[in-house]
Amino acid sequence: MSVxxxxxxxxxxxxxxxxxxxxxxxxxxYVLAGLVLGYTLRGQLNSIATLTFYIGVFxxxxxxxxxxxxxxxxxxxxxxxxxxxxxxxTAIVTKPTYVAGGAAQVGGLGLPLWVGILAGMLAAALLGLxxxxxxxxxxxxxxxxxxxxxxEIVRFSFLSGELQQFQLLGNRVGFGGGSGLILDFAPPLEAxxxxxxxxxxxxxxxxxxxxxxxxNPKPVVDGLIYGLLxxxxxxxxxWLLKRTGESPFGRVLKxxxxxxxxxxALGKNTDRFKIKSFMLGCALMGLAGILWLVPxxxxxxxxxxxxVTFFVWIALIxxxxxxxxxSVLGGAIFAAVLYQGPRYFQNLVSAVFPNLDSPSGFGxxxxxxxxxxxxxxxxxxxxxxxxxxxxxxxxxxLIWLMHNRPEGMLxxxxxxxxxxxxxxxxxxxxxxxxxxxxxxxxxxxxxAQGGETDx
Amino acid sequence: MGIAETYSRGRQFAIxxxxxxxxAVIVVVLLGDLLRGLATGQTQFADIGTLVWDGLMRGLVxxxxxxxxxxxxxxxxxxNFSHGDYITAGAFSGWATTYLIAGLGRADIGALxxxxxGGSVYGGTLGIGMLSTPLAVVAGIVVSGAFAIALSLAVDRxxxxxxxxxxxxxxxxxxxxxxxxxxxxxxxxxGSDVRGTTAQxxxxxxxxxxxxxxxxxxxxxxxxVASALMLGVHVLLQRTKLGKAMRAMADNKDLALITxxxxxxxxxxxxxxxxGLTGVAGYMFILWKGTLGFNDGWLLLLLIFAAVILxxxxxxxxxxxxGLVxxxxxxxSVLWIPSAFSRAAAFVVMIVILLVKPSGLFSGRATA
Numbered sequence: 001m002s003v004x005x006x007x008x009x010x011x012x013x014x015x016x017x018x019x020x021x022x023x024x025x026x027x028x029x030y031v032l033a034g035l036v037l038g039y040t041l042r043g044q045l046n047s048i049a050t051l052t053f054y055i056g057v058f059x060x061x062x063x064x065x066x067x068x069x070x071x072x073x074x075x076x077x078x079x080x081x082x083x084x085x086x087x088x089x090t091a092i093v094t095k096p097t098y099v100a101g102g103a104a105q106v107g108g109l110g111l112p113l114w115v116g117i118l119a120g121m122l123a124a125a126l127l128g129l130x131x132x133x134x135x136x137x138x139x140x141x142x143x144x145x146x147x148x149x150x151x152e153i154v155r156f157s158f159l160s161g162e163l164q165q166f167q168l169l170g171n172r173v174g175f176g177g178g179s180g181l182i183l184d185f186a187p188p189l190e191a192x193x194x195x196x197x198x199x200x201x202x203x204x205x206x207x208x209x210x211x212x213x214x215x216n217p218k219p220v221v222d223g224l225i226y227g228l229l230x231x232x233x234x235x236x237x238x239w240l241l242k243r244t245g246e247s248p249f250g251r252v253l254k255x256x257x258x259x260x261x262x263x264x265a266l267g268k269n270t271d272r273f274k275i276k277s278f279m280l281g282c283a284l285m286g287l288a289g290i291l292w293l294v295p296x297x298x299x300x301x302x303x304x305x306x307x308v309t310f311f312v313w314i315a316l317i318x319x320x321x322x323x324x325x326x327s328v329l330g331g332a333i334f335a336a337v338l339y340q341g342p343r344y345f346q347n348l349v350s351a352v353f354p355n356l357d358s359p360s361g362f363g364x365x366x367x368x369x370x371x372x373x374x375x376x377x378x379x380x381x382x383x384x385x386x387x388x389x390x391x392x393x394x395x396x397x398l399i400w401l402m403h404n405r406p407e408g409m410l411x412x413x414x415x416x417x418x419x420x421x422x423x424x425x426x427x428x429x430x431x432x433x434x435x436x437x438x439x440x441x442x443x444x445x446x447x448a449q450g451g452e453t454d455x
Numbered sequence: 456m457g458i459a460e461t462y463s464r465g466r467q468f469a470i471x472x473x474x475x476x477x478x479a480v481i482v483v484v485l486l487g488d489l490l491r492g493l494a495t496g497q498t499q500f501a502d503i504g505t506l507v508w509d510g511l512m513r514g515l516v517x518x519x520x521x522x523x524x525x526x527x528x529x530x531x532x533x534x535n536f537s538h539g540d541y542i543t544a545g546a547f548s549g550w551a552t553t554y555l556i557a558g559l560g561r562a563d564i565g566a567l568x569x570x571x572x573g574g575s576v577y578g579g580t581l582g583i584g585m586l587s588t589p590l591a592v593v594a595g596i597v598v599s600g601a602f603a604i605a606l607s608l609a610v611d612r613x614x615x616x617x618x619x620x621x622x623x624x625x626x627x628x629x630x631x632x633x634x635x636x637x638x639x640x641x642x643x644x645x646g647s648d649v650r651g652t653t654a655q656x657x658x659x660x661x662x663x664x665x666x667x668x669x670x671x672x673x674x675x676x677x678x679x680v681a682s683a684l685m686l687g688v689h690v691l692l693q694r695t696k697l698g699k700a701m702r703a704m705a706d707n708k709d710l711a712l713i714t715x716x717x718x719x720x721x722x723x724x725x726x727x728x729x730x731g732l733t734g735v736a737g738y739m740f741i742l743w744k745g746t747l748g749f750n751d752g753w754l755l756l757l758l759i760f761a762a763v764i765l766x767x768x769x770x771x772x773x774x775x776x777x778g779l780v781x782x783x784x785x786x787x788s789v790l791w792i793p794s795a796f797s798r799a800a801a802f803v804v805m806i807v808i809l810l811v812k813p814s815g816l817f818s819g820r821a822t823a
């Protein structure tokens with residue numbers, strides 16, 4: 001038993017406890033940084049809402065990717081393509097029908113949001129089927145190339161002028177080309193609350209919130225509640241994938257990951273299992289994309305660049321492929337440290353030193369350093385272009401992880417299929433008891449210790 | 456041979472290879488559409504000539520860059536996603552040299568070295584071209600190759616060598632990390648704007664059946680440089696001892712080790728040859744298309760992967776042939792589909808090949 005397993009076993013609540021602990025630590029760090037910055041309460045709440053939002057989406061995406069890579073060993077680097085299809089199909093189904101002279105260039109089918117979300121997930125799953133059919137029979141790296149090519153095809157299709165508008169069921173709909181689509185329908189939170197008849201109660205709650213945030217509290221409350229909703233979805237994803245992983249279906253998936261030939265020899269139709277797992281993961285990626293982008297109010301194809309796929313992969317690798325808890329932790333740590341962290345740092349710098357004039361290009365930044373050993377313009381330029389350097393840092397983190405910790409924080413924990421735990425009981429191991437005694441009573445002792453940490 | 460025999464053979468083919476049959480039908484339909492267009496005068500022969508020439512040029516760039524990718528894929532056994540950014544790095548280093556030589560004394564050295572970042576100096580204003588500033592272009596070609604070699608060796612030494620014995624996927628993920636670090640470092644230094652790099656090169660117009668096809672000096676330069684380098688690689692692999700060692704290594708690593716071939720030496724030679732060709736391909740790509748941006752190599756990379764898979768991983772002739780097919784597909788697809796989908800068409804060709812003949816056109820893992 002490794003140190004890590006001991007560590008998770010000691011935390012109250014096991015895996016869930018670990019997740020809660022990491023989340024609390026992250027929020028504490030952000031709140032402390034906000035105090036240093038002298039944020040108002042409103043600013044603090046906003047930054048917490050943003051952080052929660054990104055933790056939620058990255059945790060969902062890395063959970064879905066964990067089903068592909070961690071459970072089934074499918075190397076999918078086209079995540080963003082499935083997100084894009086989910087979002088665009090939702091938009092077309094849900095947008096109100098076209099009215100001449102309206103703000104939107106194209107309309108939709110005007111159906112309720114939940115129909116749109118289901119349609120988007122279905123479309124993402126079908127795209128997964130189309131991609132998986134040719135690629136699954138081939139080597140893992142071919143699937144990688146096919147999926148990333150697919151995600152770029154999807155982006156180019158949404159960018160193209162030809163699909164900017166077309167007729168569907170007698171309605172003028174379209175993908176809007178390079179300028180994107182306005183998502184002029186009720187955001188998920190409002191749709192959900194209206195659906196369950198709590199919208200008026202929610203508005204009342206927002207009014208009551210004026211005690212805490214005096215002016216216009218709605219955006220703040222919206223952000224916070226939506227963040228909570230996303231965390232709820234993360235819990236749902238976690239539960240679904242945990243159940244899937246522990247089911248007979250999930251055991252076959254793990255067998256495929258370890259050795260596909262053996263699984264095949266045992267009479268499992270591995271292709272069919274792989275396709276099902278791939279489609280389920282794609283549908284979840286579509287849902288995560290919808291929950292990420294629909295509240296933004298507009299969507300453009302160039303959001304769906306391959307870098308988003310790369311973000312999700314880093315999140316999964318930080319947490320550890322093969323572990324659902326690790327996926328959530330990886331998503332949270334990635335969102336807090338690598339994704340939001342540098343931006344927060346940029347805000348921090350501009351709050352501490354207001355009115356800084358950073359150079360507009362690398363040339364102006366580097367020349368004082370060379371000629372007068374003046375590093376200030378270079379540092380300013382560095383802080384100013386932190387959004388590019390952030391990606392450099394992520395690349396380096398990925399390289400470092402692959403060199404030093406390819407299994408991530410919690411990756412590939414022993415997942416025994418046996419009902420009786422097979423690990424050596426702790427007391428015996430500590431005593432250094434001889435092998436025979438371990439073998440005779442090992443099962444009973446270890447049962448008390450429990451296999452709860454296994455996923 | 457009776458009709459019955461032909462029929463039964465045909466039926467067997469249709470049952471065994473349904474995808475191939477569907478593919479053949481699609482090709483026939485597309486060609487029929489093209490011929491109809493030519494017959495009715497909707498499509499001009501000269502238009503097709505222009506597209507073929509354009510596709511050929513694109514294909515040469517893809518093929519040249521594909522050789523390096525194919526070699527590292529077969530010898531080091533992983534798909535190198537940082538290859539596209541070696542292309543960009545080679546291009547930036549070469550173009551910085553070209554700008555410096557062509558514009559020395561006429562513009563600020565810093566602006567020249569940064570290839571006119573932020574619109575500080577324009578390639579067109581400096582009059583850069585193969586005929587107007589030959590020395591600057593040749594120096595640029597040499598530097599781009601040398602820089603890409605140095606970069607790929609440095610990355611290999613520090614990043615890929617420590618995990619040489621891991622599986623292909625670990626190396627692949629690492630190479631994605633390298634790709635992002637390199638790309639955004641280049642964006643940090645050179646800025647994100649796409650700059651024009653060349654003045655309009657002189658061109659000749661060839662009369663072609665019912666119109667003219669324009670061929671300019673940079674097309675010819677690309678054709679000459681790419682053909683010479685491809686021929687050079689062919690001679691190197693077939694005639695030298697190093698080439699034989701590399702082919703042996705690509706075929707069977709254990710056997711090669713038993714016969715006393717030094718793995719690390721072959722790996723180094725692979726990066727030198729592959730890196731050099733990649734850097735030059737990047738430079739020539741920019742010379743040919745006339746614009747340079749930090750994303751160029753990455754956007755080309757997926758087409759290069761398509762070419763390498765199409766040709767069969769490990770085969771340099773496959774990479775060249777695959778490059779030409781992909782280039783021609785990307786250019787000529789505009790005859791049938793909107794131009795926004797030309798890149799998509801190239802990927803579709805790759806996916807179709809994966810379905811019909813997964814080992815590629817020049818199947819077999821021989822670097823020959």
